[in-house]
Amino acid sequence: MTEPEFLASVRRSGPLESDEAAGRVSEAVLAELGRCISRAQAEELAARLPARFGRALTRVDREEACPEPFERFVESVADDANLDGDVRAAIGSVVDAVAEHAGGDALSNATAQLPPAYGEVIEPESVPVAETxxxxxxxxxxxxxxxxxxxxxxxxxxxxxxxxxxxxxxxxxxxxxxxxxxxxxxxxxxxxxxxxxxxxxxxxxxxxxxxxxxxxxxxxxxxxxxxxxxxxxxxxxxxxxxxxxxxxx
CATH class of the missing domain: 1.10.490.110 (Uncharacterized conserved protein DUF2267)
Structure with missing residues (x-):
């Protein structure tokens, strides 16, 4: 899987209108997610993603706590990606792309560690099977x-x-x-x-x-x-x- 393919998936399922915006949001979402899961789970998930986004997931400061409530996660993504509009939908589009390219099992294993409130947007069971x-x-x-x-x-x-x-x-x-x-x-x-x-x-x-x-x-x-x-x-x-x-x- 290539970076353009991943970005195309992000844009196809969400509100982002350019590869540049999709890339910024993907990096922001994965960086915040990386703070919320174990290093082992982050590395397993990163191995299934394009290098740019794998690095965003694993090169994070793990001394910082996972943002809670979930609204803080949303705000951090919006700030880091300089994003206006429907931030939750944009986050969901990145999650969908990760599920499509990394596999639902890998995403489920990683997100099982998340606080319950994260199920509002990051919910493995809600990620649809990719349509051919x-x-x-x-x-x-x-x-x-x-x-x-x-x-x-x-x-x-x-x-x-x-x-x-x-x-x-x-x-x-x-x-x-x-x-x-x-x-x-x-x-x-x-x-x-x-x-x-x-x-x-x-x-x-x-x-x-x-x-x-x-x-x-x-x-x-x-x-x-x-x-x-x-x-x-x-x-x-x-x-x-x-x-x-x-x-x-």
Whole structure:
């Protein structure tokens, strides 16, 4: 797991609008959390996080007591991260990202040591299981689980063949599950839009008209989960004819 992937998770589930803000808040939350758990638990959790955030968790002054009541924790995060707005929601987004990338068991083991009041925001049982990209396609479209998976894989694999490697990677950091590999493991080719649709159709074993519907459904979801308009930026390199099939602004 990379730092950009962690920051994308923080931003996806919370109110933070930039990687810079997400990074500041993540460091502040993890530094305060590090004061509240044992060194061993902090090191175990840190080993599962990007180095920057692992350091924030372990390089703390353990002579300072864990902030109580929980409102002091919130205030410390707001001050350290220079954050206005919904600080509790921002803290929750960092906790969700830690649960997603470090694992629910590791987070549960660490936060079991926290004062009861911390359950208001930091509650392992309340952290949802990460939704995969295929789940998101199924939820946002009329496609059922199996068809959503087929549509997502066929579309992303083919899109990965059309985008440059760098642009594909820029979008892939926002994806969960197998979708990341589908998008970035292809080789770039100069595909006409009809060839693009035909490849999606062949991979999904559907007629071209149905494949076009798949592309619209999948890229609509892709545009929503990739922040900073990354998909729009990526497809700017494509011929105008792609605007007929890709769900982009």
């Amino acid at each position: 990209f295929t789940d998101a396609v199924e939820e946002a479209s009329a496609l059922d689980g199996e068809e959503a998976a087929v549509a997502a894989e066929a579309t992303l694999t083919t899109l990965g063949e059309r985008l440059s490697q760098r642009k594909a990677e820029d979008v892939a950091v926002y994806l969960r599950g197998d979708a990341k590999e589908w998008l970035v493991e292809s080789h770039t080719e100069d595909l006409a839009v009809d060839t693009f649709v035909d490849r999606v159709a062949a991979r999904a074993d559907v007629p071209p008209d149905r494949a076009r519907e798949y592309v619209v459904e999948v890229t609509d979801v892709l545009g929503k989960v990739s922040l900073d308009h990354e998909l729009d930026i990526a497809v700017d390199q494509l011929p105008d004819e792609y605007g007929e099939v890709l769900a982009i602004n």
